[in-house]
Amino acid sequence: MAIEILMPALSPTMEEGTLAKWLVKEGDDVAAGDVIAEIETDKATMEVEAVDEGKVGKLAVAEGTKGVKVNAVIAVLVEDGESTDDVSAPQSVAVAEPEEPKPEPIAVAASAPIPATIAISNDPDIPSGTEMVSTTVREALRDAMAEEMRSDDRVFVMGEEVAEYQGAYKITQGLLDEFGAKRVIDTPITEHGFAGIGVGAAMAGLRPIIEFMTFNFAMQAIDQIVNSAAKTLYMSGGQMGAPMVFRGPNGAAARVGAQHSQCYAAWYGHIPGLKVVAPYGAADAKGLLKAAIRDPNPVVFLENEIMYGQSFDVPKMDNFILPIGKARIHKEGSDITLVTFGIGMKYAIEASQALSEMGIDAEIIDLRTIRPMDMETVVASVKKTNRCVTIEEGFPQSGIGAEIGIQIMQEAFDYLDAPVIRVTGKDVPMPYAANLEKLALPNVEDVVQAVRAVTYK
Amino acid sequence: MAKAKTTKKPSNPKTPDPIEFTKEQELAAYRDMLMIRRFEEKAGQLYGMGFIGGFCHLYIGQEAVVTGMQAALIEGDQMITAYRDHGHMLACDMDPKGIMAELTGRQGGYSRGKGGSMHMFSKEKNFYGGHGIVGAQVSLGTGLAFNNRYTENGNVCCTYFGDGASNQGQVYESFNMAKLWDLPVIYIIENNRYAMGTSVQRSSALTDFSRRGCSFNIPGIEVDGMDVRAVQAAGELAAEWCRSGKGPIILDMQTYRYRGHSMSDPAKYRSKDEVQKMRAENDPIERVKQRVEQNKWASEDELKAIDKEIRAIVADAAEFAQNDPEPDSSELYTDILLPVEA
Numbered sequence: 025m026a027i028e029i030l031m032p033a034l035s036p037t038m039e040e041g042t043l044a045k046w047l048v049k050e051g052d053d054v055a056a057g058d059v060i061a062e063i064e065t066d067k068a069t070m071e072v073e074a075v076d077e078g079k080v081g082k083l084a085v086a087e088g089t090k091g092v093k094v095n096a097v098i099a100v101l102v103e104d105g106e107s108t109d110d111v112s113a114p115q116s117v118a119v120a121e122p123e124e125p126k127p128e129p130i131a132v133a134a135s136a137p138i139p140a141t142i143a144i145s146n147d148p149d150i151p152s153g154t155e156m157v158s159t160t161v162r163e164a165l166r167d168a169m170a171e172e173m174r175s176d177d178r179v180f181v182m183g184e185e186v187a188e189y190q191g192a193y194k195i196t197q198g199l200l201d202e203f204g205a206k207r208v209i210d211t212p213i214t215e216h217g218f219a220g221i222g223v224g225a226a227m228a229g230l231r232p233i234i235e236f237m238t239f240n241f242a243m244q245a246i247d248q249i250v251n252s253a254a255k256t257l258y259m260s261g262g263q264m265g266a267p268m269v270f271r272g273p274n275g276a277a278a279r280v281g282a283q284h285s286q287c288y289a290a291w292y293g294h295i296p297g298l299k300v301v302a303p304y305g306a307a308d309a310k311g312l313l314k315a316a317i318r319d320p321n322p323v324v325f326l327e328n329e330i331m332y333g334q335s336f337d338v339p340k341m342d343n344f345i346l347p348i349g350k351a352r353i354h355k356e357g358s359d360i361t362l363v364t365f366g367i368g369m370k371y372a373i374e375a376s377q378a379l380s381e382m383g384i385d386a387e388i389i390d391l392r393t394i395r396p397m398d399m400e401t402v403v404a405s406v407k408k409t410n411r412c413v414t415i416e417e418g419f420p421q422s423g424i425g426a427e428i429g430i431q432i433m434q435e436a437f438d439y440l441d442a443p444v445i446r447v448t449g450k451d452v453p454m455p456y457a458a459n460l461e462k463l464a465l466p467n468v469e470d471v472v473q474a475v476r477a478v479t480y481k
Numbered sequence: 482m483a484k485a486k487t488t489k490k491p492s493n494p495k496t497p498d499p500i501e502f503t504k505e506q507e508l509a510a511y512r513d514m515l516m517i518r519r520f521e522e523k524a525g526q527l528y529g530m531g532f533i534g535g536f537c538h539l540y541i542g543q544e545a546v547v548t549g550m551q552a553a554l555i556e557g558d559q560m561i562t563a564y565r566d567h568g569h570m571l572a573c574d575m576d577p578k579g580i581m582a583e584l585t586g587r588q589g590g591y592s593r594g595k596g597g598s599m600h601m602f603s604k605e606k607n608f609y610g611g612h613g614i615v616g617a618q619v620s621l622g623t624g625l626a627f628n629n630r631y632t633e634n635g636n637v638c639c640t641y642f643g644d645g646a647s648n649q650g651q652v653y654e655s656f657n658m659a660k661l662w663d664l665p666v667i668y669i670i671e672n673n674r675y676a677m678g679t680s681v682q683r684s685s686a687l688t689d690f691s692r693r694g695c696s697f698n699i700p701g702i703e704v705d706g707m708d709v710r711a712v713q714a715a716g717e718l719a720a721e722w723c724r725s726g727k728g729p730i731i732l733d734m735q736t737y738r739y740r741g742h743s744m745s746d747p748a749k750y751r752s753k754d755e756v757q758k759m760r761a762e763n764d765p766i767e768r769v770k771q772r773v774e775q776n777k778w779a780s781e782d783e784l785k786a787i788d789k790e791i792r793a794i795v796a797d798a799a800e801f802a803q804n805d806p807e808p809d810s811s812e813l814y815t816d817i818l819l820p821v822e823a
Contacts, residue, residue, distance in 0.1 A: 180631070206631070212661070217620050217654025224624020227609055228559070230631060251614050252621060260602035260610070261592035262816040296817050320819040348821075 026106065027076050029099040031085075031092045034063060034070045036278045037330050041065045042090045043098060052080045054101065061098070066160065066333040067194040078103050149311070149346055156337035164306035164338055165195050165271075165327065168313035169233060173203055176231060179317055180207040182218055183235030183272075192237045193273060193332055219245030219270070223252045226266040226322070233317060236272035239288045239326065246291075253322040254297030269316045271325035274302070275367060275417050276465060278330065282453035285461075287418035289365065292324040293394040293427070299348055300394035302326040304369040306336035308392055311346030319348060326394075328367045351398035353405070357387035360475050361405040363428055364415035365391040368466070371415050371447070375471035384479055394424060402428060403435045410441040413474045415466060420448040442478035447471050493700040494730075497718050499710035504778040510552070510709045511769045512787055514544035517568040518766060519788075519795045520577055521740075524567060524584055528744045532803055533584045537598050540568035542739040545765035546671055547572040549712025550639055553720050557634060561609040561622040562641035564599035565671075565738075569641065573606040577794055581802035589801065594808040595816065616649030618642060619668070623655040626666035626729075637665040637723040645676025647690055653697075656729070660697040663728035667719045668694070670733050671706065677742040678750040691733035699729050706734030707763045737763070 031041065042064040048054055054074045061072040078101035085098045092098065159167070173179045180203075185192045187200040187210040200208040211218040215236060222232040236242040242249065249270055257265030276285035292300045299321055303309040309327070316323035338344075354369065355376060362372045369390055376386040387405050391397065406412050412432055414425035425446030432444050450464045502510065521539040528537045540547075543565075551560075551572040562569045570580050575591065583590025584598050591601045601611040609625060612618040622640025629636045646652060647670055659666050670690045674681055681688045691701035702718075705711040712734065719730045737759045741748040748756075773779050779787075 212654075212657055214654040214657065216651045217623075217658060220617060220620020220651060221624035221627055221655065221658060224561075224609075224621035225627045225631070226624070227621065228625045228628035230628050247614060247617060248620060252612070252617055256602075256610070257819065258816045259592055259596040259600035260604075260816075261590075261595055262819075263592075263602050263604045264609070265819060267819075299818070315821075319821055 025103060026081060027078060027101040027103075028097045029060070029072075029074070029101065031094050031096045031098050032063070032072060033094045034065055035067065036280050037333070038065050038094060040091050040093050043085050043087060043092050044069060046083055046087050048080050048083075050080050050083055054078065054080060066162065074101070076101060079106075081106070150307075150339045150341070150344075155340040157340050158335045159306045159310075159338040160333055160335050161303075161306045161309045161327070162193070162195055162197075162332040164310035164336075165313055166197055166199065168310045168317070169196070170199060170202065172314055172317040173199070173207060176317075178229065178231040179233065180209065180230065181233040181235060182209040182211055182222060184211055184213055184237050186210060186235050191235075193329060195327075195332070196235065215241050215244040216248065219248040220252065222268055222270075223248050223256075223266050223322075226253070226268040227256065227264050231317065232268045234268065234270045236270065238277075238284060238329070239272050239274040240284050240286060242270065242272065242288070249292070249298070249322070249324065250295050254295050257321070258297060265320065266322045267320045269313070269319075269323050269325050271313070271316075272327060273329040273332070274326035275328055276330075276449075276454060276461075279456065279458065279461060280454075281456040285454035287326075287416065287449065288324075289326060289394045289416065290418055290423045290427075292326075293397070293424060295395075297322070298395060299323045300326065301348055301392065302366040302394055303392055304331070304366055304390055306334070307338045307344075308346060308352075308390075310338055311344050312348060312392065315345050315348050318345070323348070326366065331367060346392075349393045349396045349398060351392055351401040352390045353401065354388040354390045355386070357385040357409065359385045359409055359411070360479055361387050361389060361402070361409045361412045362415060362471070362475075363389045363391065363402055363412060365394065365424070366417075368415040368417060371466055371468050371471050374468045375475065378468065378472050379475055382476075382481065384475060384481060386475065391424075397427070399428075399431050399435065403432065406432050406436045407439045410439055411475075411478045412440075412444045413447060413471065413478060414444065415447045415471055417449045417465060420446060420451055423448055442480070445474045445478055447474050494702060494718060494722065496702045496704060496711075497714040499705075499708055500714045500717075502710050502772075504773075504776070506552075507769055507773050507776075507778060508787075510545075510548055511766065511773065511784070512791070513548045513551075513572065514709065514766045514769070515788060516577075516791050516794070517541075517544045517548070517571050519791050520571060520581070520798070521567060523795045523799050524581070525740070525744065527581075527585065527799060527802070533598065534586065535597055535599075536564065537584065537744045538565040538742065539740045539744070540565055540738070542759070542765075543671060543673060543706070543736045544568060545709040545712050546669070546706045546734045546736055547641075549709040550667075550669060550716040552713045553716030554637070554639065555720075557607065557636040558720070559607045559609055559622075559625045559629075559636065559638040560641070561618050561625060561638065562611070563615060563618050563643065563646065564611070564613050565643070566599070566601060566611045570601060570603070570606075570608055570611075573603065573608045575603050575606050575608060577798035578801045581798040582805050585802040585805070586807060587802060587805035588808040588812070589805040593812055595812065616642065616646040616651050619646065619649070619652045620655045622668075623659050623664060623666055626659065626664035627662070629665050630662065635724065637667055637720050639667050639669055641669045641671060643676065644670060644672040644674065644681050644685065644690060645679070647693060648676075648684060656694055656697045656699055659729040660694075660699050663726060665723035666729045667716070667723060668699075668729060668731045670731065671736055672733055673736050673738045675738070675742065675750065678746070678748075680750065689733070691731060693733075694729070694731045699731055701731030701733055703733045703735065706736035707765045708768060709765055
């Protein structure tokens with residue numbers, strides 16, 4: 025019986041990849057464990073091994089095909105005695121077709137595509153007419169670090185797998201080649217220790233970028249971030265502080281369970297002496313990371329793994345720096361203010377499209393910075409729309425939405441026509457099962473329902 | 482910084498013999514240690530009078546450690562420690578007035594009253610605190626040494642911690658990276674035998690702290706921390722070790738604190754006899770005084786004159802610290818973030 029070989033998922037967030045190279049041809053015998061193909065994801069090139077033995081009956085996807093969906097049939101094996109002629113070749117995988125893969129789609133594939141464009145051309149920080157270059161968030165972060173390392177010898181990057189491995193999520197790709205092992209430093213798996221070493225180096229005058237493989241692991245190091253980095257300037261009466269960046273992916277990725285899926289925006293947002301940045305698109309990722317590296321204070325820079333491979337327009341400018349602490353009105357609207365940050369923007373943008381069809385005109389505010397929080401922009405918007413829904417993936421209690429809600433109550437109580445409502449991650453540890461994970465995260469429908477509740481529609 | 486590490490075990494240096502001090506060295510050590518003791522006695526008094534609040538950890542008994550180490554350093558070498566830090570600051574030549582005023586929470590204190598006894602710094606004197614979290618200063622000190630290596634400034638960082646901190650995980654994370662990258666850091670374990678109220682025998686599976694770097698190929702030597710000459714000899718050996726590019730080294734300073742862990746510690750975990758015996762037989766200041774007297778390098782009156790002079794400096798500091806105003810209430814909101822340069 026013919027055995028179908030499917031496009032494998034090679035990381036928790038992979039949705040598609042490039043079939044870079046076939047290492048077998050039709051008619052070849054393969055044994056289990058033989059390498060049959062090379063697959064390129066946006067992060068790495070991986071080898072695909074045969075799981076069963078047999079003869080290659082059909083190569084269903086040509087070498088070099090891009091955008092092959094996970095679980096698509098890429099080849100067919102036939103058993104001894106079966107003729108390759110007997111095999112009716114499966115429909116070749118049409119790359120552009122949005123056809124669902126055959127098995128029950130995994131959660132990643134099932135989620136809606138992320139809107140890849142942000143109207144940043146009207147950003148006051150970008151001169152009109154500036155050329156835009158489509159860039160992934162991953163490349164934008166790397167470019168920001170590389171540019172700052174070129175202009176300031178004190179800047180170095182340190183963390184697990186940042187150098188020779190080129191970054192666990194490939195954010196530091198190419199930096200070792202350009203800057204050498206002195207400034208791109210692989211550490212042992214020892215978050216508490218290297219975070220502390222980074223703070224000490226910053227106190228002495230260097231400008232460290234400390235990469236955490238994910239912010240979940242930064243829990244090991246949170247004492248150094250809070251007690252040493254954030255408080256030293258105050259405790260020393262202004263004599264010395266920690267000019268540095270702690271960065272890495274934050275929040276839920278996909279199907280990685282409770283210990284790898286948590287948003288820490290509220291945790292670090294709580295601490296005086298820190299700045300906390302959480303960008304959504306690539307331009308903000310670049311402009312804000314450059315600002316964070318130059319900032320004379322410790323900055324916690326929260327990224328999102330799901331966003332790393334998404335492309336956005338980035339202005340082609342020599343010195344593109346965005347101000348930390350300023351929200352952006354992503355879309356103007358008159359009926360409701362949606363306030364969010366990071367990947368929460370995905371839900372807000374999609375919900376605003378659905379709401380628009382219902383005749384509800386939503387204003388979307390991308391906070392971009394959690395601390396200091398630009399409440400001026402939020403309050404001005406609420407005074408206009410008289411309603412507000414906050415959106416975040418973090419837990420509800422003492423979260424970012426709770427903070428925004430109370431500040432609106434203090435600053436704009438008389439303008440409110442309805443209570444402020446939060447859309448958050450559910451109050452549970454992140455489950456592993458695909459259906460439960462989906463339930464635990466906020467979704468577009470949650471946002472739509474919240475907006476309908478406060479607009480009484 | 483990546484390089485292949487040798488698996489060859491480095492030769493562990495032997496504890497050097499105490500330095501034969503000259504008259505000038507003995508008198509300088511006597512003066513420096515007496516300054517710490519008199520300062521701490523005064524701090525204890527002011528605590529009792531309510532001028533100093535919170536926690537206050539006195540260094541009395543351990544004076545030889547920081548005094549001997551400081552004599553082995555050169556300009557630009559850094560120092561960092563935990564919260565039993567008054568002696569370290571005096572050894573760094575920080576102003577007793579500024580230190581005492583910080584203890585009383587006044588505007589003339591080193592941190593303008595915002596740090597207190599446990600959190601004090603002097604950029605000018607290369608004193609990097611003054612840290613309240615047991616063990617955190619070990620990673621930070623390793624980071625200061627990382628800076629020395631990165632900038633190739635030729636300096637070493639003296640990173641002090643106690644027998645108690647020696648059981649914190651980040652100490653060993655730091656040891657590993659310090660040796661991996663051969664950072665110029667001297668780890669000075671002030672082994673005063675008690676982590677708050679728990680003796681080293683009750684807290685530590687390996688009580689020979691000089692061997693705590695074995696897993697990382699970091700050599701260590703045991704030092705009589707009650708003999709300032711022995712400390713200085715070990716300090717000179719360690720500083721040379723670091724400066725010659727051999728990486729970190731551990732000094733296990735055998736010392737003793739006479740007072741409780743903090744002012745609020747009744748010290749029921751040890752006998753009065755134990756303390757008395759140590760004071761009578763091993764007091765670091767008495768040991769210097771005896772040698773000075775034996776060599777007839779100073780008369781009883783001359784030594785008394787030194788004590789009198791020091792008492793006057795300490796009294797001045799205490800006077801200042803009691804009368805200096807508290808910080809202006811506007812200080813509440815300063816030094817939280819630095820402004821971003823345009």
